[in-house]
Amino acid sequence: MTRPKNDTLLRALRREPTPYTPIWIMRQAGRYLPEYNQTRARAGNFLALCRNPDLATEVTLQPLARFPLDAAILFSDILTIPDAMGLGLYFAEGEGPRFERPLREEWEFRDLTAPDPWDHLRYVMDAVAQIRRALNDEVPLLGFAGSPFTLACYMIEGKGSQDFIEIKRLLYARPDLLHKVLELNATAVSAYLNAQIESGAQAVMLFDTWGGALSHAAFHEFSLPYVSSVFERLHRSYDGQMIPRIVFTKGGGLWLERLAQTGADAVGLDWTVDIGSARQRIGGQVALQGNLDPGVLFATPEAVRHEAGKVLQQFGHGAGHVFNLGHGVSQHTPPENVAALVDAVHELSRPYHAT
């Protein structure tokens, strides 16, 4: 029944008043931080870092030591689930994630089972618990997972993709098989997020990273229902605290109304959306998270401050805004621009919360 001393994030996600707009940054513990790169080098590689709760805790806390962020987010990867299903996750240097055994044959789809998060993904739960202890209730801890469709993309393509040849072939030629994988993924993701909540995560986010690669009709058939299905099965509250849920579909600006009806408490926006228009469309139902162009962080601290101010102005007065980028922070970002962003948001947002 402990609440964090700084609970602005949790309040904003519930659209309750806060003195300023809270901010966290997608991929805030990452390669743009020299200290992250040092820890990663010590771990050996990215996967070893994810699997070591001590080191995962260390990198999770690094951005909070530098910047007065309003939340921590578990350091991990969305592909831990398919890895635990036995697909053999590895990272080819400079090439992103790959699976040794992507799903190809019909029997491979049939034999797939959802992993027990307390068994094969125990290292994630250990990291959540350890991070939570290390945070000492200063700021809340976010857990996360990939959406069932986004996980299926990697499981079927075997790697990141531009064309999505394999999953699109399956989607249009064998929709029954794809639905089978998505159903299984929804079971796996909801069990995984519930275990994170039981381990100490105080809010959760579902990354529907590749939902935007789908056609309008296919998004509504193959991604959206499985987001709802995950949220339906999540703990609504735990240890006496309501657990807010965030959903983010990159490229999903046309589908905000439906995303707001998935059971999410907040909808993440990429930077192509005008957050003022998004608030008019769905701000009565959910909080909004976003949505500064991550490219702003390549410019100067002055430009960062100016553009952050524009996003705050577009959202306008009142509760229900969690500031973030519209996508993960790039590895090429100068950390001083992140510092400028966090300060600008905290400072420039206060007038919008005055009563």
Added chain:
Amino acid sequence: MTRPKNDTLLRALRREPTPYTPIWIMRQAGRYLPEYNQTRARAGNFLALCRNPDLATEVTLQPLARFPLDAAILFSDILTIPDAMGLGLYFAEGEGPRFERPLREEWEFRDLTAPDPWDHLRYVMDAVAQIRRALNDEVPLLGFAGSPFTLACYMIEGKGSQDFIEIKRLLYARPDLLHKVLELNATAVSAYLNAQIESGAQAVMLFDTWGGALSHAAFHEFSLPYVSSVFERLHRSYDGQMIPRIVFTKGGGLWLERLAQTGADAVGLDWTVDIGSARQRIGGQVALQGNLDPGVLFATPEAVRHEAGKVLQQFGHGAGHVFNLGHGVSQHTPPENVAALVDAVHELSRPYHAT
């Protein structure tokens, strides 16, 4: 004053009645066709193919020999303009286009001039004229160019990009310099398209391929006005025929209303947009082009037919639809699925045009 025997494309772009929905396919002359790969091998490389009017004519006609398409599109590349500006276009094998001398220093921006299309881009005009003769007025010929912003991306990044670090840094830190390049590009693109029209292009398309990488506000400042600026300067008609213009912003589904006000006669849609909703939004002002998911073509001919039928049904009855994919056809597409698509569109669309 010659009109093509099959003028369904030109009629549909003007929202006039046609007996069926015309179809052409973005990148229809390309690597999915074995005969294209043979001609390209004969040329030596992609650029040599673009610069040889005989071979450019040959590959432009190849898809029309296979499929009863309703239009030809000039075989060329959007980067011919910055190449003619002296930036040194080359293609690293398997890596996409690159420039030897991307814009970096302020004096490089200052010294840039718009190329005379009849001089440095003469080879394109020769190809247009030769293709037009070879078509013998069977179907219309489309010309095309990249949008000022899309060209600027390549000119400043020096290559394709995921992060758009250089152009975003410029956009947010030195918007004055970027506007200077965009103004010059608008001049260059309009001169280039007018020369294509004078050489025989019967409609033109502006590819705003990277406009969707911009934030809502930046799109309206850095891409949209320069699209309008190009269209303002184009021949409205030539040789007694009205020259329709198409604009396509990939990822621009949120901005259709503004795209419809650029002076375009038709707006291209990617596959994330529901074409029925798009018609409600802007179908009273412009024709619509699109928008089948190119991924459908990885599946079976039966799936292709089914999904093509869904797009036709979503658009509904009446004039103003040019069928296309929502993006260029992938090199991994089986040609027999393209054949199935063209036949399905011609056959299944007739009931929607019955009076």
